[in-house]
Amino acid sequence: QVQLVQSGAEVKKSGASVKVSCKASGYSFTGYYMHWVRQAPGQGLEWMGRINPNSGGTNYAQKFQGRVTMTRDTSITTAYMELSRLRSDDTAVYYCARGVVVEVVADPNWFDPWGQGTLVTVSS
Amino acid sequence: SYELTQPPSVSVSPGQTASIPCSGDKLGDKYASWYQQKPGQSPVLVIYQDTKRPSEIPERFSGSNSGNTATLTISGTQAMDEADYYCQAWDSNTASVVFGGGTKLTVL
Numbered sequence: 001q002v003q004l005v006q007s008g009a010e011v012k013k014s015g016a017s018v019k020v021s022c023k024a025s026g027y028s029f030t031g032y033y034m035h036w037v038r039q040a041p042g043q044g045l046e047w048m049g050r051i052n053p054n055s056g057g058t059n060y061a062q063k064f065q066g067r068v069t070m071t072r073d074t075s076i077t078t079a080y081m082e083l084s085r086l087r088s089d090d091t092a093v094y095y096c097a098r099g100v101v102v103e104v105v106a107d108p109n110w111f112d113p114w115g116q117g118t119l120v121t122v123s124s
Numbered sequence: 125s126y127e128l129t130q131p132p133s134v135s136v137s138p139g140q141t142a143s144i145p146c147s148g149d150k151l152g153d154k155y156a157s158w159y160q161q162k163p164g165q166s167p168v169l170v171i172y173q174d175t176k177r178p179s180e181i182p183e184r185f186s187g188s189n190s191g192n193t194a195t196l197t198i199s200g201t202q203a204m205d206e207a208d209y210y211c212q213a214w215d216s217n218t219a220s221v222v223f224g225g226g227t228k229l230t231v232l
Contacts, residue, residue: 035221045159045167045210047221059219062125095166108155109214109221110172117166 002026004096004115011121017084020118022096029077030054033099035111036070036081038092048094051079052102086122093117126215128224135230142198144227146211149192154213156194158187161226162207170209171196198229206231 007021022034036048049060051070058070069082079096095118097111128148136142146156156174159167169178171187174194184199194213198205211224 037223044226045161045212045223047223050221061220062218097167106216106219107214108157108173110155110157110169110212111159111167112169112172112178114166114168 002098002113004098004113006094006096006115006118009119009121011123012086014087014122014124016086016122017082018086018120019080019082020094020096020120022079022081022115024077024079024098027098029072030074030102032101034070034072034079035097035099036068037095037097037111037114039095039117040089040092043092046092048081050099053079054102083120086120088122088124091120091122093119125218126213126222128211128213128222130209130211130224130227132225133228133230135232136198136201138203138231139200142201142205142229142231144196144198144209144211144229146194146196146224147192148194148213148222151192151194151213152190154189154216156187156189157212158194158196159210159212160205160207161210167210201229201231203231205229 003025005023030053033050035050051058053072072079096115158171160170161167170185174189186197208226210226
């Protein structure tokens with residue numbers, strides 16, 4: 001079955017970087033976009049960006065431009081999200097989520113399935 | 125930037141129909157998706173492309189999208205449907221995904 005398994009919880013200091021991994025299985029990794037979404041404690045969902053695992057091309061939300069980098073390693077069907085210059089308000093659960101096939105550049109878009117989430121705690 | 129607006133909360137009695145609206149400028153010209161999230165769990169897709177339902181999602185979940193409003197409807201609501209629900213769309217102007225703020229559905 002389609003499955004996304006993320007790396008474990010992280011505790012980081014302000015100003016540091018964090019890199020979260022997302023291991024995909026059960027489908028053609030290069031055939032579907034991979035998205036990253038975060039959720040601060042008690043808050044809603046916030047889209048961070050996506051990567052085309054086939055080409056490596058990325059789209060980032062404007063809010064995270066310059067601070068986020070999404071990469072992938074097709075040999076081990078794993079996607080990565082690195083966030084730099086961490087602040088306390090970056091404390092959140094970070095999810096990877098499979099998007100639609102890479103041939104669809106814009107609409108429609110949906111996410112299924114989602115990873116189990118990775119809690120990143122930023123302390124000062 | 126494009127925004128999607130949802131009511132913070134909706135209440136429904138067991139067995140009744142719950143409707144959760146999601147509004148955005150000309151949202152009917154885009155595709156809307158909906159996600160269910162229970163406490164401590166990852167979101168789950170319940171509706172995509174406005175009206176389609178993944179095979180594992182019960183038939184009581186349905187969706188519509190017209191004008192400026194997309195709506196998630198849960199018929200014969202059960203206690204297990206109590207959760208947060210998020211709508212989502214694609215903003216072609218910024219090439220980005222947008223989520224609504226979420227609606228807490230209470231079944232009482």
